Amino acid sequence: MEKSFQKVEKAIEDFQKGKMVILVDDEDRENEGDLAMAAEKVTPEAINFMAKYGRGLICLALTEERANDLNLPLMVEDNTSLFQTGFTVSVDAKEGTTTGISAKDRAKTILTAIDENATPDDLARPGHIFPLRAKRGGVLVRCG
Template structure:
């Protein structure tokens, strides 16, 4: 994979139809924005940062996180959640790691099956989330986003972030459709 660039090559779904851009995924804990990591652009990461709190996740299957030696984020027993947050990473060769160009490059590296553990530095600015393989009872929104992109034939890594309103409050599932329409985004339900 070459050095970070911002070339345009994106996919999105409206129902099962793919179009360009990012997609809103309503959830009972707040709407999410997601897209396949393999083709994410710096422009899309910049939009994701602007429409979220800035925390960019990479939904990934556990076996791939293990292969890349990305460990779970240590937490106190009192702070345990059902989500498998891991140590944040950056791709080797990026600048500071925080820019949209750097984060899009890191996301594409995470989606590249040729990436090795040595191609990533820890800690970084993209936070992978450990996901289970698809099942009839997919339990969380990160796994649902991963199911959508893999069903469409993309590499099993998704950029995903929680959407927030301009005032910082979380966009709930009721507001997800309004939010998507306001910002020209598709919704996957």
């Protein structure tokens, strides 16, 4: 398998097609790769792949406005983590899920959270999906 870096335009094209990409941090930062895909294209199969091969938390990037709309406060007031990642309280969808941990339940939770008609009452707290408050300006104001 050949390793290569692709242009941002290729990643955007893959996101639009529902494909996953690996976003790589700088060596001087976390020096890791994150599996990422467009939230609206998420499937139980994609969640299962992330859980099996990514072996980390499954997160959902949300704008500050969307996190506010869903009443998702930061997980802690005094964020002392190394890179001050904007974790909010974790969530599960209240409807259409069982325990929240299955790939199907986690995909449903993500789709619920991004549904423009969803309200804070549609999400249970705590849960198995970890929303992140994206920084306005993205990587231009916060690397990684």
